[in-house]
Amino acid sequence: MFASTLRRFEGAPAARTALRREAVDREIARDRSTAGLGLTLRGLSKSFDGGRPVIDGLDLHIPAGQFVAVVGRSGCGKSTLLRLILGLDAPSAGRVAVEGGDTPRRIMFQEPRLLPWASVLDNVAVGLRGGTAAERRARAASALKEVGLAEKAEQWPATLSGGQRQRVALARALVSRPGLLALDEPLGALDALTRIDMQAMIERIWRAQGFTALLVTHDVAEAVALADRILVVESGRIALDVPVTVSRPRRRGDPDLAALEGRILDHLLDGRG
Ligand SMILES: Nc1ncnc2c1ncn2[C@@H]1O[C@H](COP(=O)(O)OP(=O)(O)O)[C@@H](O)[C@H]1O
Ligand SMILES: [Mg+2]
Structure with a gap:
């Protein structure tokens, strides 16, 4: 949704930068208030x-x-x-x-159930459908940031502690904004x-x-x-x-x-x- 907002403003004169920023802020605000x-x-x-x-x-x-x-x-x-x-x-x-x-409705279990052969970032992106690969990676990165693991994005799950793996599982559940x-x-x-x-x-x-x-x-x-x-x-x-x-x-x-x-x-x- 974020990317689509940006795309709508592509090619607009520089004077519209402020307008674009407003639209982006609106998208972020909407993103934060996922209705339960x-x-x-x-x-x-x-x-x-x-x-x-x-x-x-x-x-x-x-x-x-x-x-x-x-x-x-x-x-x-x-x-x-x-x-x-x-x-x-x-x-x-x-x-x-x-x-x-x-x-979406999402569930998280006692075991993180991560894919051992995929990076932490890709494990989170697995929770997403639709969009381009770049958009999915961007959203996964932001979900990882939310659980405090931004710097682990390119690591393998095996290198993480038990608590960190559960945080990856949480990010994977949250990335689709359930x-x-x-x-x-x-x-x-x-x-x-x-x-x-x-x-x-x-x-x-x-x-x-x-x-x-x-x-x-x-x-x-x-x-x-x-x-x-x-x-x-x-x-x-x-x-x-x-x-x-x-x-x-x-x-x-x-x-x-x-x-x-x-x-x-x-x-x-x-x-x-
Ligand atoms: N797929 C299933 N087939 C047969 N029995 C099941 C199945 N899933 C759960 N049960 C039975 O249902 C009861 C409740 O299980 P469960 O919901 O897992 O309990 P809890 O999560 O409260 O420990 C248990 O007796 C369990 O053996
Ligand atoms: Mg149970």
Whole structure:
């Protein structure tokens, strides 16, 4: 889109430089305010091979731009729920309605899933469709800059640390300016300090870009630190749906966050509210 703006002004007299700059600024502003997608799930169910439902008649509305954390015991259906929402898997019953346009929906996993034989830059550009190769490379470079890895563009993935590889995976998910970003335990394999850095990065980029975020995590402290709202999934249903009203930027160790974390952990550990 950027390049097309520039192209429209090609050959214009020099006096129009200011006008061109204005148009470019407008494109950048538009680029920064990617509209998030809203989601409405109605009676959503999924079972595999006619077995017990993994997702069981789930109703849920997620407004555009909300940051939602999904927590729950292993095997309760969190990844299945993400796959249904992303359209990677078909529901057995019910539906997922996506509101707010046709911006891409992207997912990031615990493993970065990079192509070992492609440069860091090319690994990010893989997330893009359309445009010329030069445009794709330019957008990939800007996504890499966003995650603080501009200087690693020409390296091989094998030369990066685990945290850096996850940042490449994040850049690849973000390069297409998704309206929905799903994160399936993205930081689960990282050490504690790297994880805290990445949490701050994800929050910063979410605030700047405005996509809807859906984060599955087993780290309840991470959920309360990042999310506007926490869903506890149990036996394929939403057992608890709590808003996190603490304002941002949030301070680690905030007593309200700690109290909420305790409440959710209690729920997970003994099944009581
Ligand atoms: N493709 C599949 N085929 C059969 N069973 C599956 C499949 N995907 C998930 N399941 C089952 O669904 C349940 C929920 O899995 P999952 O959504 O991955 O849980 P979570 O992400 O919460 O740990 C598990 O019992 C799992 O074995
Ligand atoms: Mg899972």
